[in-house]
Amino acid sequence: MVKIVKIVHAKEITFIHFYRTSTCICRKFIEFQIFLPRKLLYLRPTVENMGMNGLNYLSILFLFFSAVSCTETEDSSDKKREFRPVSDSHSYANIEQIRTKHLHLDIDVNFDAKTISGVARHEMVDHEATTAIFDIKALDIKRVTLGKGNEIGTDFELGDSDDILGRPLKVKIKPDTKYINIYYSTTDETQALDWLDPALTSGKKHPFMYTQGQAILTRSWIPLQDSPTNRITYSADVQVPSELMAVMSADNPKSKSADGKYHFEMKQKIPAYLIAIAVGDLKYTSLGDRCGIYSEPELAAECAYEFTDLPKMINAAEKLYGTYQWDQFDMAILPYSFPFGGMENPRLTFANPTLLAGDQSLVSVVAHELAHSWSGNLVTNATWNDFWLNEGFTVYFENRIMEALYGEEIADIHKFIEFQDLVATVEDMENGEHPEDTHLKLHLDDRDPDEGMSDIAYVKGAFFLRTIEKEVGRKKFDIFIKEYFDTHAFETISTEDFVDYLSTELFEPNNVQFNVEEWIYQPGIPDNCVKIRSKRLEHMDELAQEVNNGEMIFIGSGANLERSDFITQEWVAFIRGLSDDISPETMAELDEKLAFSQSANRVIKLEWYQLAVRVGYKSARPYMKEHLTKVGRRWLIEGIYRALAESEDKSDLAFAKEVFEQAKGNYHFVSRSTVAEILGVE
Ligand code: BES
Ligand code: ZN
Numbered sequence: 182m183v184k185i186v187k188i189v190h191a192k193e194i195t196f197i198h199f200y201r202t203s204t205c206i207c208r209k210f211i212e213f214q215i216f217l218p219r220k221l222l223y224l225r226p227t228v229e230n231m232g233m234n235g236l237n238y239l240s241i242l243f244l245f246f247s248a249v250s251c252t253e254t255e256d257s258s259d260k261k262r263e264f265r266p267v268s269d270s271h272s273y274a275n276i277e278q279i280r281t282k283h284l285h286l287d288i289d290v291n292f293d294a295k296t297i298s299g300v301a302r303h304e305m306v307d308h309e310a311t312t313a314i315f316d317i318k319a320l321d322i323k324r325v326t327l328g329k330g331n332e333i334g335t336d337f338e339l340g341d342s343d344d345i346l347g348r349p350l351k352v353k354i355k356p357d358t359k360y361i362n363i364y365y366s367t368t369d370e371t372q373a374l375d376w377l378d379p380a381l382t383s384g385k386k387h388p389f390m391y392t393q394g395q396a397i398l399t400r401s402w403i404p405l406q407d408s409p410t411n412r413i414t415y416s417a418d419v420q421v422p423s424e425l426m427a428v429m430s431a432d433n434p435k436s437k438s439a440d441g442k443y444h445f446e447m448k449q450k451i452p453a454y455l456i457a458i459a460v461g462d463l464k465y466t467s468l469g470d471r472c473g474i475y476s477e478p479e480l481a482a483e484c485a486y487e488f489t490d491l492p493k494m495i496n497a498a499e500k501l502y503g504t505y506q507w508d509q510f511d512m513a514i515l516p517y518s519f520p521f522g523g524m525e526n527p528r529l530t531f532a533n534p535t536l537l538a539g540d541q542s543l544v545s546v547v548a549h550e551l552a553h554s555w556s557g558n559l560v561t562n563a564t565w566n567d568f569w570l571n572e573g574f575t576v577y578f579e580n581r582i583m584e585a586l587y588g589e590e591i592a593d594i595h596k597f598i599e600f601q602d603l604v605a606t607v608e609d610m611e612n613g614e615h616p617e618d619t620h621l622k623l624h625l626d627d628r629d630p631d632e633g634m635s636d637i638a639y640v641k642g643a644f645f646l647r648t649i650e651k652e653v654g655r656k657k658f659d660i661f662i663k664e665y666f667d668t669h670a671f672e673t674i675s676t677e678d679f680v681d682y683l684s685t686e687l688f689e690p691n692n693v694q695f696n697v698e699e700w701i702y703q704p705g706i707p708d709n710c711v712k713i714r715s716k717r718l719e720h721m722d723e724l725a726q727e728v729n730n731g732e733m734i735f736i737g738s739g740a741n742l743e744r745s746d747f748i749t750q751e752w753v754a755f756i757r758g759l760s761d762d763i764s765p766e767t768m769a770e771l772d773e774k775l776a777f778s779q780s781a782n783r784v785i786k787l788e789w790y791q792l793a794v795r796v797g798y799k800s801a802r803p804y805m806k807e808h809l810t811k812v813g814r815r816w817l818i819e820g821i822y823r824a825l826a827e828s829e830d831k832s833d834l835a836f837a838k839e840v841f842e843q844a845k846g847n848y849h850f851v852s853r854s855t856v857a858e859i860l861g862v863e
Contacts, residue, residue, distance in 0.1 A: 267410045267563045267675055270626040271397050272316050273340065273349035274406035279310035281406055286417040290427065290460050292388050295376045298366035301404050302329075309356045315363065316400035316407035318347025319370035322363060325352050329360045345629045347400050363404045372850040373398035377516050381847055382461065383479040383534070387425060389461035391515050391531065393524060393849060395454040396565050396630035405453050409561050410673050412450035419443045419458065426463040428475050428513055430455055430526035435465045447527070449507065450671050452561050457526040459513050468492060471505075476514035480534065484514055487537050490544060490586060494551055497585035502555050502578065502663045506670065510551060518813035520851040522546040525553030525575075533814045538782045542749045545583055545595060552578035555666050563675040565630030566623040570679060572634075573621070573642015574662075580643065590717065594750045596647075597715040599640045601757065606636035607705055619704040621645065622676045631851070645700045647711045649683075653691055661687045676701060718754040721747070725758025728767065743774060749784050752777075756788040761795050768798035778804040787817050794824040794833055802836065810844040815852040822859045838862060 274280075281303045288299035305313065322339065326332035340349035352361055367374060377389040392402055400407040421427045423441035426434065431445035447456075459475075466481045467473040469492035474484040491510070499505050512523075512530045514537075523546045524531040530550040536543045556574035576599070584592035610618045615632075617624055621642055623633045650658040665682065674682075680697055688695055699707050724742055727733040733742065747755075756777070772778050777789040778801045786808055793801035809818055825837035838860055845853050857863035 267673070269408040269410050269564045271346060271565055271630055272406065272408035272410075273314050273346065274316055274408055274411075275310065275312065275314045276406050276408060276411045279305055279308040279313045279354075280411045281413050282306045284403070284405060284413055284415040284456075286403065286415065286419070288417065289420045290390060290422075290458075292376070292390065292422060295369070295374075296367050297374065297402055299364070301363045301365065303361045303363070303405070305359055305361060308358075311354060311356065313352045313354050313358075313361055314406075315350040315352065315404045316347055316397075317350045317365075317404045318372065318398070318401040319368050320401065320404055321366045321368050322350060322404065323366065324364045325350075326362045326364070327354060327358050327360060328362075332362055346397070350404055365404055367402050371401045373402045375516075375518055375849045377518060377847075381518060382516050383477045384462055387462040389459075389516050391459040391461075391513075391519065392457050393520060393531075393851060394457055394526075395524065396568075396633075397454070398850075399453045399456055403453075403456065407453045408564075409452035409454060410563050412452055412561070412671060412673065414450055415445075415447045415456060417443075417445040417458075419445065421460045424462070425460050426475075427458060427460045428463060428511075428529055429459075430457040430529050432509070433475070433511065433529060437463075449527070451527055451558065452673065455525070455527055455558060457524070457529070457531065459515060459529075459531065461516075463513070465511075469495075471495070471508065472510045474512050474514060475529070480514055480537065483537050483539070484512075487539070487541055488512065488544070488547060490541065491547060491551075493586055494544075494548055494582055497582050498548075498551055498555070498578070501581055501585070501659065502666055505554060506559055507554055510554065512547070512550075517811055518847050518849050518852075520813055520815045520849040522814060522816065523550040525550045525557055527554065527558045533812075535783045535812055535814055535817060538749070538784075540782075542782060543784060545579060548582040548586075549575055549579040552582060559671060560666055560669040561673045563673040563678075565625055565633055567674070567676045567679075568623060568630070568633045569621045569638040569642035569645075570674060570676065572638040573640075573645060576639045576643035577646040590715070591748070593713055593715045594718055594748065596713045597718050598750045598753055599636070600644070600713055603636045603640040603644070603706065606640075610635075610637070611704065616704060621701045641700075641706065644706070644710050648700075648707075648709055649687070649695065651711050652695060653687060653693055657687070657691060717751060721751050721754040722758040725755050728771070729758075729760040729763065731767075749782055752782075752785045753788045756785070756792055759792060761792075763792075763796050765796065765798045765800070768793065768796060769800060772798075772800070783808065783812060783814075783817050787820060790821045791824045794821070794828055797830060806836075806840050809840045810847065813844075813848040813852050815855055818852065819855055819859070822856050826859050826861075834860070 283304040285302040286299065287302065288297050290297050322337065325335055325337045327335050336353040338351045340351060342348040350363070354361065373392045373394055375391055375393070379385050379388055382389050397407055399405065415431070417429060417431070419427045419442070421441045421443070423439065425441065426437045427443040428434070429445045429447070430451070431447040433445070434443060462477055463475045464478040464481055465473055465475055466485050468485065468488060472491050472495060474481070474488060476484045495505055495510055507528050509528050510530070511528065512532050514532050514534050517534055519531060519533045522533050522536060532546070532550070536546055552575045553571070556578055557571040560570070562568050562570045580592050580595055583595060607619050610616060618635065619637055619641070621637065623638070625633050664686065680701065683697065687693070696707055696709065724733070777785060780786050780789070790801055790805045790808065793805070805821065809821065812818060822837055822841070825833040828834065841856055841860055841862065845856070848856065
């Protein structure tokens with residue numbers, strides 16, 4: 182069967198995408214693209230407006246390509262599908278006309294000037310273009326040349342600058358130009374880079390620098406086509422101060438080089454947002470034959486203990502959904518300012534030291550980043566409107582890894598807490614400025630893709646998959662997911678393509694009726710969403726009610742609130758169960774017995790401090806201040822700042838502003854801008 186999947190109108194050309202599906206070729210697709218000059222194909226710019234002329238023309242093409250497709254041999258069914266341009270409103274790049282195949286970086290990381298400078302050498306696929314457009318943001322472009330070895334200067338032009346997207350860099354080329362070399366330097370305005378003085382590191386002796394590319398910040402440290410629709414390989418020659426070590430989302434050194442020179446290769450195709458580098462006083466600790474941790478030497482022992490289960494996680498993940506495709510899975514533990522818990526840079530997940538709770542209680546973040554090695558890195562969202570394909574799948578997969586290692590009860594506890602978060606998020610969004618943000622398929626075209634990072638993509642996405650799993654049964658669902666990863670490995674995929682794949686590969690063969698449209702294109706949480714119960718969390722809620730009712734007696738009570746083996750989420754459930762009417766005296770009593778304000782676990786602190794603000798428990802402030810100034814992980818600080826900003830007691834907002842003023846130097850741009858907006862400053 183031949184099926185037209187998509188018609189994409191580029192500037193001078195119309196692309197028509199065909200799939201030929203056939204059961205005899207293991208349900209894999211063969212895809213054809215026809216590149217037709219617009220003038221030849223009498224099509225208007227939308228499919229809906231397609232006239233009869235176009236249809237007739239298409240029928241002829243159909244017949245022609247059906248014939249061609251029948252001559253395809255079995256062998257060709259294994260060929261990867263060709264590149265398919267999808268329009269990405271968050272990139273200026275004209276990748277439908279010309280695109281990078283391989284990027285080589287020759288760069289110098291200068292801690293004195295706080296710049297990365299050098300040259301980005303782009304090797305392009307064959308093309309007919311006379312202009313190549315790259316994305317840049319706050320970059321100083323020195324010159325652009327064409328060619329390899331014998332480089333010749335060429336004209337370039339910078340387009341208007343946009344706050345979110347940056348600006349287009351338009352380079353004049355010839356239809357046979359293969360190599361484009363962009364000489365550049367980052368500036369003070371860079372948003373991807375975080376430069377840390379020694380005082381902000383664990384060792385306090387050496388500076389540190391790292392990048393955060395997702396979603397569209399890579400363009401602020403490398404001039405490139407910053408769209409996930411295109412995948413590239415990359416290599417890099419990097420010069421850093423000789424006392425520091427450089428690591429990238431590529432193959433990495435195990436020890437420092439004598440001269441500060443490092444060479445990297447990433448031979449698998451990845452989207453631009455996954456290019457990453459970190460430079461600091463790093464030491465490698467192996468945790469198994471294909472995994473380990475880069476950390477400052479001071480944290481090495483703690484890391485080795487906290488992440489002991491990593492080899493087991495990798496095995497469990499492979500057992501679920503197939504071979505780990507990136508050879509090595511290492512993690513780099515960055516300074517506290519890192520704005521995320523983890524970032525799935527391939528071969529080298531970046532992680533925040535707040536994961537080091539001392540009791541392995543926050544390792545679900547590791548399971549999450551590992552899961553991205555399949556969902557996100559192997560199969561990538563085509564645009565940021567399809568972000569749930571990255572994160573929803575990953576939360577689902579993360580939980581399956583947790584279940585495999587720690588059992589169903591623990592996995593359910595995680596799901597339950599996530600669901601509570603989702604319900605709260607949906608409620609907020611429905612009353613907010615963008616109620617359509619509760620759709621899985623997002624509409625972020627003229628907004629910052631960062632705004633898509635919510636419980637919708639993550640948790641609604643995961644519950645969508647859990648609901649399908651319940652409908653078709655785990656066995657069939659697992660086969661489907663594994664096949665999905667295999668079929669789309671090293672590709673990008675849009676929501677529409679996924680929906681298509683889901684119905685042809687899972688629903689139709691199993692005769693399943695499912696409200697996919699409602700889940701993806703409608704607001705809220707559909708009624709058929711799976712319900713999760715957790716006895717252990719219900720028990721924590723009962724304990725909280727006892728406190729609320731003034732019935733809790735601590736020492737020697739049957740309630741046994743002082744048990745130390747509650748897991749993080751149990752404490753979170755307990756704190757969530759406490760009433761906003763609780764008195765500061767009871768808060769003080771709880772704090773005295775259970776030391777929430779000073780917990781080693783910052784996820785518990787997050788929950789506790791938000792309650793402390795709501796109930797006016799001011800004694801928590803010094804600890805809150807320590808937390809907010811030490812940690813830059815956005816999720817761990819955002820809710821606290823929000824609670825302070827929304828408090829009826831105006832002194833809370835003043836306190837928040839004062840703390841932010843002191844802390845912001847220790848925040849990456851991502852967290853700094855979020856908090857500044859919450860507090861209405863900067
Ligand atoms: N890829 C995300 C982080 C991200 C998303 C950065 C969008 C920039 C734009 C990462 O995998 C992530 O989700 N991190 C979470 C982990 C958590 C959900 C277990 C985090 O940092 O909190
Ligand atoms: Zn993620």
